[in-house]
Amino acid sequence: MATFVNLLIVGLATGAIYALIALGYTMVYGIIELINFAHGDIFMLGTFVTIAILSALGVQYSHPPTAMSWELVGQLALACVGSFLFCAILGVVIERVAYRPLRSAPRLAPLISAIGVSLVLQDVGKLWFGPTNVSIVPMPIGAISAGPINIDIINIFVLIVALALMAGLHFLVNFTRMGRAMRAVAQDRDAAALMGVNVNLIIALTFFIGAGLAGAGGFIYTLKFPNTYFYLGFQQGLIAFTAAVLGGIGNLAGAMVGGLLIGLIYSFVTLIPNNILPHGGNAWNQAVIFAILILILIFRPSGLFGQHTPEKV
Amino acid sequence: MLRLVDINTYYGPSHVLQDLSLEVEKGEIVCLLGANAAGKTTTMKTIFGLVRPNSGSILFEDKPVEKKATGEIVQSGLALVPESRRIFPRMSVKENLEMGAYIRSNRKEIDADLDHVCQIFPRLRERLKQYAGTMSGGEQQMLAMGRAIMSRPKMICMDEPSMGLSPKLVETVFDTILRIRDEGMTIFLVEQNASMALSLADRGYVLQTGKIVLSDSAKNLLTNDLVRQAYLGG
Numbered sequence: 001m002a003t004f005v006n007l008l009i010v011g012l013a014t015g016a017i018y019a020l021i022a023l024g025y026t027m028v029y030g031i032i033e034l035i036n037f038a039h040g041d042i043f044m045l046g047t048f049v050t051i052a053i054l055s056a057l058g059v060q061y062s063h064p065p066t067a068m069s070w071e072l073v074g075q076l077a078l079a080c081v082g083s084f085l086f087c088a089i090l091g092v093v094i095e096r097v098a099y100r101p102l103r104s105a106p107r108l109a110p111l112i113s114a115i116g117v118s119l120v121l122q123d124v125g126k127l128w129f130g131p132t133n134v135s136i137v138p139m140p141i142g143a144i145s146a147g148p149i150n151i152d153i154i155n156i157f158v159l160i161v162a163l164a165l166m167a168g169l170h171f172l173v174n175f176t177r178m179g180r181a182m183r184a185v186a187q188d189r190d191a192a193a194l195m196g197v198n199v200n201l202i203i204a205l206t207f208f209i210g211a212g213l214a215g216a217g218g219f220i221y222t223l224k225f226p227n228t229y230f231y232l233g234f235q236q237g238l239i240a241f242t243a244a245v246l247g248g249i250g251n252l253a254g255a256m257v258g259g260l261l262i263g264l265i266y267s268f269v270t271l272i273p274n275n276i277l278p279h280g281g282n283a284w285n286q287a288v289i290f291a292i293l294i295l296i297l298i299f300r301p302s303g304l305f306g307q308h309t310p311e312k313v
Numbered sequence: 314m315l316r317l318v319d320i321n322t323y324y325g326p327s328h329v330l331q332d333l334s335l336e337v338e339k340g341e342i343v344c345l346l347g348a349n350a351a352g353k354t355t356t357m358k359t360i361f362g363l364v365r366p367n368s369g370s371i372l373f374e375d376k377p378v379e380k381k382a383t384g385e386i387v388q389s390g391l392a393l394v395p396e397s398r399r400i401f402p403r404m405s406v407k408e409n410l411e412m413g414a415y416i417r418s419n420r421k422e423i424d425a426d427l428d429h430v431c432q433i434f435p436r437l438r439e440r441l442k443q444y445a446g447t448m449s450g451g452e453q454q455m456l457a458m459g460r461a462i463m464s465r466p467k468m469i470c471m472d473e474p475s476m477g478l479s480p481k482l483v484e485t486v487f488d489t490i491l492r493i494r495d496e497g498m499t500i501f502l503v504e505q506n507a508s509m510a511l512s513l514a515d516r517g518y519v520l521q522t523g524k525i526v527l528s529d530s531a532k533n534l535l536t537n538d539l540v541r542q543a544y545l546g547g
Binding site: 198 | 401411412415
C-alpha cells in the first residue's frame, strides 16, 4: 500500500512535467502541423536557466538553504518566471528564424529544420554548462509521513505548479479572444485571416506559450530531480512527445492526460520484478514507454482523444 | 467602392487572371459569372490577399490594398463568404459568429448584431451551442454568411454561396442576399448559377479563362446570346 501511494504520487508528479512539455508539442502541431523536435531542447535550456538564475541569486552548494523562507520562495518564483520567459522568447525566435520562412515549403523541410535547431540548442547547452551532469543544491522541502507512507512535498509542489499552469492554459484557450483566435488558426488558417486575425502573430504567440510551458517544466524538473545535462531534452522530449501522441497530437486535454498517464506508467513499471524482466522494471521503463508509442502509432494513430473532424462539404 | 485594375495573377506558370478589371459601386449587387476554372475563386482570393497579383492594383474606397495582409484588408471593411463556407468545424455556432466579430470590440454592438444575425437566420439561433461542423451544408452556408455580417463590413464578397445546395436552399440564400442589400450592404457575388445571380444583381461581368469578356447590366446579360448559350442553357 505504501509503495503504491508513493509510486502514484511520484508518477503523477513526473507525469505533470511530461504533460507540460507535451502541451508545447501538441500546441505547435495543432497550429502549423509541425513536430517541433527542438521543443525538448528548449525544456533542457529551461533547466539550465533555472540553475543559472538560482545560483546567481545565491542558492548554491556553498550556502545551501536550510529552511523554507519567504526569501527562498521569492527566488524560486523568480527562477520560474525567468525560465518561462527565456524559453518563451527562445520559442518565438526559433519560429521566426527556422520555421516561418519554410511555412509554404514541403512538410519535410521544416521538420529537418527543427532537427537542426535541436542540435544547435544541445550544443548551446554543452557550451554553457559543459558536457557533464549539472546539479543544484536540493531544496529544503521536507516530506509528509503518515504511518508507512512517506511523501516528498516536492512532488506535491510540482503537481500544484503544473496543474495551475494547465488550468491557466485551458482558460486562455477556451475563454479568451486570443484563445479563440488560436483555435481558429489551428482549424483553418485562411478562414482565420479572413476574420481579421493576424495569423503570424497568433502562431508566434502559440510558440511563446508552448515554449514557456516547457521552461516552467524545466524549472519544476530541476527542483524535483535536482540535476540536468545538455542531452536531457532529447530523452525527456521523446517521452513527452509519446505523451502527446498518446493523448492525440493536436489535442490539449489529450496532452495533459497523456502526460499524466505516461508518468504513471513510468512509475508503476518499476514494480515489475526481476524474474519477469531481467534487472527488474526499473531498467525497462523507457523501453515500455516507446513500445507504447509504437503500439499507438500502429493501432490508434489519432490517440486517446483523437478527434474525427467532420468532413467539410 | 471596390476597383480592380489590370490584375494579373499566376499560379506557377499558368496565367490565371489576365488584365482583369472590374468595379463595384456602393449599394450595388454585382455578379461575376463564369464556368469552372474561369478564375472566379482566384479573383476573390486576389482581392483578399490570399493570392498575390503579379501586377495591377486593387482599390477599396480609393485606397490600394493589394499589398496589405488579409487581416488588414478585412479590417478596412471587406468581408468574404468563402467558397465551400470554411466555417470553423470544431467551434460552436456562437463562437463562429464571435470570430466574425473578431475585429470589433464593442460588446453591446456585437451582441446586438448576434441577435440580428439570428433574426435573419432563425436556424442558427436554434443551434448556437452546436459544433458548426455537425450542421448541414445549408446551415453552414447560413453560418458563413452570418459570420461575414458579424464583422459589420462595408461590403461583402460571396464566392458561390449556392454551391451544393438544394434549389429551395438556394432561394433562401438569394433572398438573404437581397435582404442584406436592402439593409444598405454592397455585394460582390461570384456565381455559377447564372440565372439566379442575374435575377438579383444590378450588373454583371462574365469571366472566361481569366479574362472579362462581357460586362453589362444584369437585365441585358439575361438576354445576351453568349450568356444564354454558355450559362443559361440556351
